[in-house]
Amino acid sequence: MSTQISASPLPPPKERRRLRQSRSLTRAQLARRLGVARATVRAWESGRRAPAGAEGRAYTEFLGAFAPPTGPDEPSAKPVPGKPEPLTPAQAFDALYAFCAPALVRQTYLLxxxxxxxxxxxxxxxxxxxxxxxxxxxxxEPAGWVRAVAYDCALSPWHRFRPCYRHPEPPPADPADRDLLGALLKLPPSYRRTLVLYDGVGLDLPETAAETEASTPAAANRLTHAREAMAARVPELADTALLHRRLTELSSRERLRASRPPTVRTLGERRNVFWTRAAIAFTVTIIGATTLTLRTAPTHYEPPIAPARAVQGVPRAVPMGPLSRDELALRSKLHGEASSGGERIEPTPR
Known part of the structure; x- marks a missing residue:
C-alpha cells in the first residue's frame, strides 16, 4: 500500500525521536496532540511509515518548529509556498515554552x-x-537544557530556608496518589530524578545518564535501587509499566499551570535590568569608597606609640625616722654654710 509523503522535508527517523524527547513528550502525549494513534507515532519515528494527510502536515510542523537555526555564513533559503516562515527568537521561545512548560511543570512537581x-x-x-x-x-536539545535547569532549581537545598516553604503543602486528594508521592519524595534526590526521567519522561538510559551527569552504569544502579525502594513502600509499583502509568496519572491530576510566554520573557528581562543596575550601583559604590580612602589616607608613615610600661627596680619609699648623731652634725654643718654654697676660688692678678 502506497503512502503519500509530506511535501515538507522531514529529519531522519532518529532525529524525529530526539526532537520529540527534547520537548519532554512521550509518544502517547504527542499522539493525543496530533489526533493519531500511538503506534502511528512509533511508525513515523522508526521510518516504517511516512507522515501523510493533515496529521502528517501537523507532525511536520511540530518537528520544524524547533529546527536548529542556520549559521551566519549559510545562505538563507528562499521562502517556499506552503512552508512556514522562519521564526523570530521570541516566536521560537514562545513555541518552546508552549510545548514544554505544561508537561515540565507536572514533571517537576513529581520531584x-x-x-x-x-x-x-x-x-x-x-x-x-x-x-x-x-x-x-x-x-x-533545547528542552533538555531547560528541563535540567528546572530540575536543579526544584531540588535546590536552599528552598528549605524560605519561610513560605517551611510547611508542607496539602497532599493529593486520592489516597493512592498520596502513597505514590510520599514514596517518591522519600527517595534521595539523585534516585528520584533518575526515576522521573526514565519512567516518567520516557528517556532511555544513556540520555538519563547524560542529563543526570552520571555514567550509564551509575544511572542504571540508581534506577534499580529507586524501583526497589518504590516497590518496598508500594508493592504494586513493582510493575514498571504500572509505575509509568501511575506517575503520568499523578502529574496529570494536579492543576498545575504555567504563566504565559510573554509574561515569562518580560519578567526575565526585568530581572536582567534589575541585576544590571544593581551591579552598576555596587561598582560605583566600590569606586567611590576607594577614591575616598585614597584621598583621606595619610601620605607618610607614623610609627605607633608604644604602650606604657611600669618602671621596675624603684626602691620603696620609707618613712622618716629619728636622725643619728652623725646626721645631726651634718645637718648643722650644712645650715651653717652660706646659702650660695661654699667659698669660690677667684683668680688674683699678678
Missing amino acids: CGRRELAREAVERAFQLAWQRWPEVARDR
Whole structure:
C-alpha cells in the first residue's frame, strides 16, 4: 500500500525521536496532540511509515518548529509556498515554552512535591533560557537544557530556608496518589530524578545518564535501587509499566499551570535590568569608597606609640625616722654654710 509523503522535508527517523524527547513528550502525549494513534507515532519515528494527510502536515510542523537555526555564513533559503516562515527568537521561545512548560511543570512537581515551587522552577529555567537564547537555540536539545535547569532549581537545598516553604503543602486528594508521592519524595534526590526521567519522561538510559551527569552504569544502579525502594513502600509499583502509568496519572491530576510566554520573557528581562543596575550601583559604590580612602589616607608613615610600661627596680619609699648623731652634725654643718654654697676660688692678678 502506497503512502503519500509530506511535501515538507522531514529529519531522519532518529532525529524525529530526539526532537520529540527534547520537548519532554512521550509518544502517547504527542499522539493525543496530533489526533493519531500511538503506534502511528512509533511508525513515523522508526521510518516504517511516512507522515501523510493533515496529521502528517501537523507532525511536520511540530518537528520544524524547533529546527536548529542556520549559521551566519549559510545562505538563507528562499521562502517556499506552503512552508512556514522562519521564526523570530521570541516566536521560537514562545513555541518552546508552549510545548514544554505544561508537561515540565507536572514533571517537576513529581520531584519536589510542591505545586508553586514546580511552577516557579520552570519559569526560572525559561527565564535563564531567554537570557541565553542564542546558546539554547543552537543546543541539540533545547528542552533538555531547560528541563535540567528546572530540575536543579526544584531540588535546590536552599528552598528549605524560605519561610513560605517551611510547611508542607496539602497532599493529593486520592489516597493512592498520596502513597505514590510520599514514596517518591522519600527517595534521595539523585534516585528520584533518575526515576522521573526514565519512567516518567520516557528517556532511555544513556540520555538519563547524560542529563543526570552520571555514567550509564551509575544511572542504571540508581534506577534499580529507586524501583526497589518504590516497590518496598508500594508493592504494586513493582510493575514498571504500572509505575509509568501511575506517575503520568499523578502529574496529570494536579492543576498545575504555567504563566504565559510573554509574561515569562518580560519578567526575565526585568530581572536582567534589575541585576544590571544593581551591579552598576555596587561598582560605583566600590569606586567611590576607594577614591575616598585614597584621598583621606595619610601620605607618610607614623610609627605607633608604644604602650606604657611600669618602671621596675624603684626602691620603696620609707618613712622618716629619728636622725643619728652623725646626721645631726651634718645637718648643722650644712645650715651653717652660706646659702650660695661654699667659698669660690677667684683668680688674683699678678
